[in-house]
Amino acid sequence: MPALEPDPAPAAAPPPVPAVSLRGVAKSFGAVRALRGADLDLYPGEAHALVGENGAGKSTLIKILAGLYRPDAGAVELDGEPVAFADTAAAMDAGIAVIYQEPALFGDLSVAENLFIGRQPKGRFGLIDRAAMNRDAAALFARLGVPMDPDRPAKGLSIADQQLVEIAKAISRSARVMVMDEPTAALSGVEVERLFGVVRALREDGAAVLFISHRFDEVEALCQRVTVMRDGAHVSTDLLADVAVEELVRRMVGRDLGAMFPKQDVAAGEVVLEVEGLTREGLCRDVSFTVRAGEIVALAGLVGAGRSEVVQAVFGIGPRDAGRVKVDGRELPAGSPRAAMRAGVALVPEDRRQQGLLLDLSIMRNATITRRHRLSRFGFLIGGAERRAAADWSARLNVKFGDLADAAGTLSGGNQQKVVLAKWLATGPKVLIVDEPTRGIDVGTKAEVHRLLSSLAADGVAVLMVSSELLEVLGMADRVLVMREGRIAGELGRDEATEESVMVLATGAA
Amino acid sequence: MSADLRRLARPLMTWDAAIIAVTLAFLVVASMTVEHFGTARNAGYIILDLAPILLLALTMTLIVTTGEIDLSVASTVGLTSAAMGVMWNGGMALETIMPVAVLLGAVLGAVNGLFVTGFGLPSLAVTIGTLALYRGLAYVLLGDTAVADWPRLFTGWTLGTIGDGPVPNVLIPMLVLALACGLVLHATPVGRSIYAAGANPIAASRAGIGVGRLKFWLYVASGAMAGLVGVLWTLRYSSARADNAAGLELTVIAVVLLGGVSIFGGKGALPGVLAAVVLLVSVQNALRLAHVSTEALTVVTGTLLIAAVLAPNALGALRTALRRRRTTATGRTA
C-alpha cells in the first residue's frame, strides 16, 4: 500500500469556536443505552478521528449529527449555538454532511440527479435545467479529480464511486462539517489514496472532518486529533502526535486484552471443512483452504474482498462457477443451504437484522426455526417443545429478555446476536461459520461471544470466522487467511499474524 | 410476576382476540335486536354465504403471510366453473369433472407460482395479469351462456343440511379444511417456514427454508382451493358461468386483512381471519334483515378494511408510547 504520509499538522491550537460540538449527549433505544454522555468538539480545518470498538456508540453519534435521531439528553451546538435538528434536511441545511459506509443512492436516477435531488438547478418556468445540472455535476467531479459520467444511472456504481457521489453532494451543499463513517472499509489502496486526497483538500478549505475508522494507519495519515469512545461515553481526546496506538487500543477496549480474547489452545483434529478452487464470477476466485476440528480460522481482508461471499458460497447460498466444498470428505451441492445444514454447517451472517433474524417474530420462533422439523412430533409442533428448547438455549447463552414471546426486534444488538447464535448452535454444527460475529454489540457481550467461540472450538467444532476487526482476528484465530480482491492473498499462523502483516496482505502493498 | 401476568394477558391483547370478541359481541347484539337473525335457519344461510369467502381466505391467509398476494382467486373460480360447464356439455361424468376442476385450479395456481417464484416477478402484478387472463379465458370457454342442468343429487347436497337438521352439509368440508390450514399454519414446521418466509425471506432461506418452493406450492394450494370453490359455486347456484364469483377477490383480501394478517407478511393468525369472515358476512346479513340499504354494505366493508389496519397501527403507537414512558420511569429509578 502506498505510504500514507502524516499530514503536516496545522496550528496546534485550533480556532476558538468549534464548528460543531456535542455536550453530554445521551440516547437510549428501549432498554439499550447507546450513548450515555458523549462529548466532542470539531473545529474548522481539522480532521478528527473517532475511534472505538463496535458498539461504542459511534453510529448513534453520527445519526444524531445527521439529524436522524434526537438526543434524549445533552446538546448539539453549531458554532457555539445549541441546535435541534428536526430532520435530516435541517442537519444538511446547517452544513453537516454524512458519508455512510454504504451510501444509499437512488438507483433509478442519474448520478447528477442523485447529487442534486431536491435542489436541481432551475431554468425557465421553474423547469429543471438538465444541461446545467450535468455541467455542475461534471464540474464537481472534476474538482474531486475523478471523471464520472453524471448522466449514467446510479445503479451499478461501485461502493467507492457511490461514496464519491456522496462527497460531491456534500461539497455541492458547501458542507462545513463532513462526517465519514468507515469510508475506507470497502476501498482498495488506490481508492483510499484518492479519497484522502479529496478529504485533505476539503480540510484545507476549512471544512471540519470527522473520520471514523478501524485502521490506525489511516487515522495517523489523515487526522490531527483523536477521540476515543467506549460503551457510549467519551473516554479521551488527544492530539494524535501525543498518544501511542497501543494506548488508544487500551482505552478502546477498556480492559485486559486477555479477558477480551479468551483463546484456549486446542490441538487441531481432523480436517472437517475442505474448500477447493471455489470461484464465483466477479466475487471470488480459486479459493482453497481447510478448517480442522477444534481450530478457529479467520478470514481477514478489506470489506468487499470477497470474504462474506466465500463463506456464503460454502454454506450453499447462490450458485458456484467452479470449485468444491467438502464436509467430512463428503461434497456439498451448490445452492442448497439446506444440504449444508444437514451436513452440519451453520452460518451466522454478518447482517443479523437483514439475514439472521425474523425481527417481527418471537424470540422463541427465532431460536427454534432451524430445528422446526426435529422439534415436531408426527409432523406437528404442539406442546411446549419449542418453548423448552428456546428457554434452554437462551439460558445457556445468557440471553436477556422479557418474555420468549417478545419479538426478536425488541432485543439489544448483543442479545439479538446471541439469539442468532442459539439458533445455529442448536443444530449442533460441526462447522460453525461466523461472519462479523461481534459487529454492533457491546463490549461485555463481545467477550462472551469470544469465550463461546473459544469453548466451541475446544469441544471440537471447526470455526471459520470472518472479521474486519483486526484485534479480534489476531486475538481469536489459530490461522489467518487474508483475502484480497476475491482471492486468498496469503495465510498466516497465529505467531506470524500481526496487524501489519495482515494489512500488507490485505491491501497488496509490499 | 408482572411477566407472568403479561404472558397471560398477551393473547387478550392481540388483534385476533379483538376481532373474535367483536364478532361474538356483534352476533349476540344482532341476535337480540335484529328480527330473524338469531335463528338456526339464518345461521344456515350465513354459513352458505360465507363458504366461498372462507375457503378462499384460508389459502389466501397462507399466501399473504408469506408476504405475497393472489388476486386471481376469483377468476380461477370463474374459469374452473366455466370449464366444468364445457366438460359437462361434452358429456363427461360429474364425478370426473369435479376432481379435474380442482386439478385445473391447481394448475392455474402453479402458473401464478411459476411467474412469482420462478421468474421472480412481483405477485401483485402477476396476479392482476392472471386475474384478467383467467376471467378472459372463462369467457372464451363459455361466452355469456350458462350451463344449468346440473344433477339435483349434487346441487341438493351443497344446499342441504346434515340429516335435515340445522347444520348445512358444506360446513363439514369447511371445518375440515379450516382445521387443516390452521394446523399447518400454527402447528407444523411448514407453518413456521411460512411465517419465517414472510418475516424475512433472506433469513428464512439461510435457515434452510426453500422459500421459493414453499411459495410455489402455496400458489398451487390456492389454485386448487379456488378450483374446489368453483365446483361448490357451480353446484350451489346450479349454474356454470364465466362471471361466477367476479370481484370476490377483493372481499377475500378484505377479510384476510381484517383478520389481522399483515399485507407485508409474517404476521397474522387464522382464527382472526375466520372471525373476520363471519363478521363481514353476518353484518351484511343483519343489515339486509334490518332493511338497511345496499350502499351501507359497501361502505361498511371499506371502512372495516381501513380500520383493520389503522387500528393496530394506532394501538402499536400507543403501546410504544406507553413502553417509552415505562422505560424512562425505570431509567429514573435505576
Next chain:
Amino acid sequence: MKGSKPMNRRRLTLLTTPILAAALLAGCGGTTQGDDDAGGGPAGDASADPNAEYETGLSFAMLPKSVNNPYFDASSTGAEAAATALEGAFEYTGPSDASASSQVSYIDTLSQQATDVILLSANDPNALCSSLEQARAGGSVVVTFDSDVDSSCRDLFVSQVDSDEVGLALLEMAAEQIDATGEIAILSATANATNQNAWIEVMEAELESNPSYADMELVDVVYGDDEDEKSFSETQGLLQAHPDLKAIISPTTVGIAAAARYLSGSEFKGQVALTGLGTPNQMREFVNDGTVTEFALWDPTALGELAAYTGAAAASGIITGAEGEVFTAGDLGEYTVGADGVVTLGPPTRFNADNIDDFDF
C-alpha cells in the same frame, strides 16, 4: 435465478396421481348430462276462488336485477302504488351489482322475513331456483316480472309483452324506416338474456318466412351486456364491420340509448336507422334531433303495478297460476293467466316525434 427449481416432478406426480386415478375410476359410470330428470316444481294443488277479495295487509318486496337502474325504479313506483291501494307494506331491495349470487342472499333474507309476495326480475334463470323454492315452501308467492326464471321455480310471470308481438313490432318499425331493404343488425343485452333471445328468435323466423322482408338481411348480432360503454363501442364496431348497414335494432333500453348517442355524434346520423326498446326520457333528445324516428316500449310502471296485483291475487287465492284464470288488476283492468303461468301486460307503445312528449318515464 433465486430459489430452487419450483417444479418438483416427483411431488407433482405424487400429488396428481390419486386425483387422476379417482377421476378415471369415477369416470366409468358416473353422472353425466341427461341422466337427471329435473324434478318439476311443486305443482299448484290449491284451487282458485275467482270471487275472493284481495287480502289487505300483505307484505310486498320487489327485488330488481340491481337497485341502481331507473327502469326498475319506475317499476317499483307502480308496484308501490298497487301495494298502497291494497293496504299492504312495500319494500324495494336488492343488490347493487346485477349478479345472481347476490340476488340469492336477498331472496333468502326475504323468505326468512316471510314476505307474502316477492316480485323478482332474475339475473339468471336457474341459479335462483333453490332459494325461490325455499321461499315458496315458506309460504311466499313468487312472481317474476321483466325477466323470468325456470317456470317451475315461480308461481307466475308477468311478461311485459308477448314475445311475438315485440319481435314483430321491432321488425316492422325497422322495415318502415328503411323501406324493407338492406342490411340490419341487432345490438342486444347479454348473450343469455332470456327476453332478448326470444325476440331475436322471432325476428329471425319472420325475416325467413315473411316475403315482405325478403330484401332485408340480418348481418350481425352483438351484445352490449346492458352496459352503456360496451354498447357504445359495440355500435362503433358494428358500423365499422358493416359499411352498408342500414338499420340497427336494439331491443334493450341501455343499448338503444348508447347507440343513439353514438349515432347522433357521428357521420352516420340520419344515414343509419335506429329503433328498438327505449324509455321516452332517455330517447327524447335523439327523437328531437332526428337520430331516431320511432321506437317502442311498454310502461314499466304499469308492469310493476300489474306484477304486484298478480302477486296479491295469488296470495289471496284469487288465482293459482293455472291457465285461463281471470283477475282484476285495479285500474289496469282485467287480465287472464296464460300458459305456463304467464300474465301479459299488453302490446308495446310506439313513441315518435308526435307523441313522445306525452310520456314521462
Next chain:
Amino acid sequence: MTALAKARTGSAGLDLVLRFRALGLVVALAVLVGVTTALNPRFLSAQSVRDLLFAAAVTLLLACGMTVVVLTRGIDLSVGSVLGLSAYVTGSALSATGMGTALALGLGLAVGAACGALNGVIVYFGRVPPLVATLGTLYVLRGVVYFIAGGTRINASDLPRGFLDFGSGHVLGVPYLFAVSVLVLAAVGVFLGRYRAGRDLYALGSNPEAARLAGVPAGRRLMTAYVLSGALAGLGGVLYAARFGTVDASAGYGMELDVVAAVVVGGVAIFGGAGTALGAGLGALLLTVIDNALPVLRIDQFWQQAIVGALILAAIALDRLVSVRAARALRTKGSHVR
C-alpha cells in the same frame, strides 16, 4: 477518459432500453393498427380514429394519475370509484344549475382531489399500505355514490347543450376530450421529468430510505401524488359524463384494473422508481386499440380480457428480463475509475 466513454455507453444503453420500451409499445400499436386496417380499411377512417380517441381519453387520463402514485411504490385502486363519484356529482350539478363546462371541470377536479387527499392521509398519516387503503376507499366511495345516486340516472337531456357539445365535439379530427387528456399527459410528463417535486417522487420510489436521508419531504410528496391521482380521476369523471351523457351509480365500476393494466403494460415498475407518463399513456392507448380492433377483426369480444391479461404478464416478464440484462451491463461496464 476511456472510463468516461465506457460509463457513457452504460448510460446510453439504459437510455436505449427505456426508449426501446416506449418504442416497443409504438411498434405494437403500429402493427395492430396496420393489421386491422389491412383487414378492414375503415378502421383508419376519420370517424373510426375519432371513436378510438374518444374511448382512450378517460383511461389515458387515469393512467397519468396512476403512474404518479405507482412511481412512489404506491397504488390507487380507488380511481374507478372516484371517477363514479365525480361523474355523478358533476352531472347532478350540471343538470341542476346548467353551469359552464369549465366550472364543471373544476368541480370534478375538486371532488377528485378531495378523495385523493383522503387516500393520502390514510396512507401517509395512518401508515396503511396503499393497496389496503385504496381498496378500502374503493368500497367506501362507491358506497357513497350509491347513496347519493340510488337508482337515479342522469340523462343526456338533463345536461346543458354546451357540455354535451364539449363531450362530442372535436377540433381537427381530435376530440376535445382526448385533447384534454393529452394536455394533462404532457403536463404530468413535464412535472415528473422536469420539476423537483416530480423527481422527488422517483427518488421516493427508488429508495425510500435514501430519500429520507436526502431530506425529501415524503409526506408532502405522497400527498401530492395521491391528490393528483384523485384529481385526475375526478377530471376523468367529468369527461366520462361529457362523453356518455348518461351517468348512473355504476359509472367507472371496475375501471381500476384497466388503469393498472395500462400502467403496467406501459412499463411503469409496480414497485416504483421507474417509468414515464408517456409509457403509461401508450399503454392505455394500446389497450383501447385492442378493445376497438377486436370487433373490427371479427374476433370474439370474449377474448379481449384474456388478451389484456396475457399482455400484462408479457410486459412484466419482459421488463424483468430487460432490467436484469441492464443491471448486468451496468455492473460489468461499471465506472471503476482507476
